[in-house]
Amino acid sequence: MxxxxxxxxxxxxxxxxxxxxxxxxxxxxxxxxxxxxxxNPITMTTSMKMQEVLEQFRVARISGAPIVEExxxxxxxxxxxxxxxxxxxxxxxxxxxxxxxxxxxxxxxxPVVEALKVFVSTKVGRLPVVNKEGRLIxxxxxxxxxxxxxxxxxxxxxxxxxxxxRASHLFEDIESERTSLILRYNIKAGDFTHGGEASxxxxxxxxxxxxxxxxARRCGIATYEAEMNLIIHTTEGGVIRVEIEPHxxxxxxYDSGPGIKDVELAMKPGYSTASEKxxxxxxxxxxxxxxxxxxxxxxxxxxxxxxxxxxxxxxxLKKEDTVGEGHAAKTLEEK
Amino acid sequence: xxxxxxxxxxxxxxxxxNPKAFDEIQPTTGYAADLLSCVMxxxxxxxxxxxxxxxxxxxxxxxxxxxxxxxxxxxxxxxxATIQKAxxxxxxxxxxxxxxxxxxxxxWELGIR
Numbered sequence: 284m285x286x287x288x289x290x291x292x293x294x295x296x297x298x299x300x301x302x303x304x305x306x307x308x309x310x311x312x313x314x315x316x317x318x319x320x321x322x323n324p325i326t327m328t329t330s331m332k333m334q335e336v337l338e339q340f341r342v343a344r345i346s347g348a349p350i351v352e353e354x355x356x357x358x359x360x361x362x363x364x365x366x367x368x369x370x371x372x373x374x375x376x377x378x379x380x381x382x383x384x385x386x387x388x389x390x391x392x393x394p395v396v397e398a399l400k401v402f403v404s405t406k407v408g409r410l411p412v413v414n415k416e417g418r419l420i421x422x423x424x425x426x427x428x429x430x431x432x433x434x435x436x437x438x439x440x441x442x443x444x445x446x447x448x449r450a451s452h453l454f455e456d457i458e459s460e461r462t463s464l465i466l467r468y469n470i471k472a473g474d475f476t477h478g479g480e481a482s483x484x485x486x487x488x489x490x491x492x493x494x495x496x497x498x499a500r501r502c503g504i505a506t507y508e509a510e511m512n513l514i515i516h517t518t519e520g521g522v523i524r525v526e527i528e529p530h531x532x533x534x535x536x537y538d539s540g541p542g543i544k545d546v547e548l549a550m551k552p553g554y555s556t557a558s559e560k561x562x563x564x565x566x567x568x569x570x571x572x573x574x575x576x577x578x579x580x581x582x583x584x585x586x587x588x589x590x591x592x593x594x595x596x597x598x599x600l601k602k603e604d605t606v607g608e609g610h611a612a613k614t615l616e617e618k
Numbered sequence: 619x620x621x622x623x624x625x626x627x628x629x630x631x632x633x634x635x636n637p638k639a640f641d642e643i644q645p646t647t648g649y650a651a652d653l654l655s656c657v658m659x660x661x662x663x664x665x666x667x668x669x670x671x672x673x674x675x676x677x678x679x680x681x682x683x684x685x686x687x688x689x690x691x692x693x694x695x696x697x698x699a700t701i702q703k704a705x706x707x708x709x710x711x712x713x714x715x716x717x718x719x720x721x722x723x724x725x726w727e728l729g730i731r
């Protein structure tokens with residue numbers, strides 16, 4: 284379906300739309316044919332004259348119609364068939380002379396992608412849609428699919444907009460001396476498969492709350508390094524706790540062992556205790572804590588060998604960077 | 619400006635993830651390293667990343683940094699789960715048979731600075 288999606292043809296693609304392109308592919312699998320087809324189409328019978336086909340096409344402004352006998356779909360007649368007939372000046376002929384028998388069909392509860400496959404592999408312009416019993420329930424064109432996908436995308440987009448709007452105003456209507464939102468993630472030791480998921484979620488949450496790309500990125504990098512440290516170095520895993528307030532983000536990462544023998548040494552660029560196996564994966568550059576310190580405003584690392592480690596970080600938000608209050612003056616561009 | 623489409627063509631890169639509108643993507647710059655923490659510090663948003671790492675953690679890094687694509691060198695093949703994760707995260711994975719040095723050299727020649 285890659286070449287068939289009309290959305291790809293648009294010339295300017297923003298990040299948002301680029302996201303939507305893969306979403307289109309997802310939607311093609313999620314949306315069912317019956318959700319986008321035209322239900323109860325005009326149908327014809329085999330004994331009708333081609334003259335009537337011409338009239339019906341003209342009046343209803345359609346370019347094809349299924350042929351039904353006793354509720355069963357037996358063929359399809361299209362404008363191309365009508366043209367063939369016109370060339371022969373044969374409008375008195377019956378439909379059955381020109382119609383296509385046993386046309387390709389799709390089922391109503393098939394995902395749209397099945398219909399797209401038929402459109403791509405054949406040259407048909409429309410597909411009759413049938414139910415499980417083979418009865419005609421609608422007709423589907425590529426245009427129907429495009430409209431259906433666009434509608435679904437629009438809904439998606441609105442949902443995300445609403446989410447963003449709600450999240451970016453999170454603190455506005457709540458009155459307290461000090462309001463904050465706490466996100467908590469449990470990270471398993473050695474779980475490389477899910478490495479980076481918590482930090483991605485944190486970054487997304489901040490973006491939704493209206494954080495600038497710069498702030499979201501700094502927070503994403505700092506939590507990513509901390510998350511990987513929990514995965515690589517701890518015995519039992521640990522916890523990432525992020526507290527978001529309008530004026531600051533506090534990140535607390537703690538574990539129950541093994542602890543760091545020499546904190547000062549650990550902070551040195553290039554120093555690492557990572558195993559050879561972990562280094563092969565590209566970790567253990569000895570830059571994790573250094574990266575964190577570059578991304579946050581305050582960083583405090585405490586560790587007791589044999590007990591555990593606690594890393595506390597803070598990122599302060601200037602007035603224009605504040606999250607959760609929906610400030611109009613906020614800039615969306617990366618500074 | 620070079621588009622990702624032109625880069626894929628002229629470096630004969632294999633696209634490992636789902637196709638998308640590569641002619642709409644214009645990589646701004648590039649970065650080459652195999653140590654993820656270095657990439658975290660050094661790679662810029664919208665840039666290309668050239669590496670011979672092919673395991674799933676490269677996807678998280680690229681997604682966090684919003685890189686335009688990862689070019690995996692020396693024909694290293696990421697596993698199916700990694701490619702699937704990349705598709706989910708909207709990260710583009712490309713593969714080259716050549717080594718990092720040569721890939722970066724070609725990118726530089728194409729004007730990706």
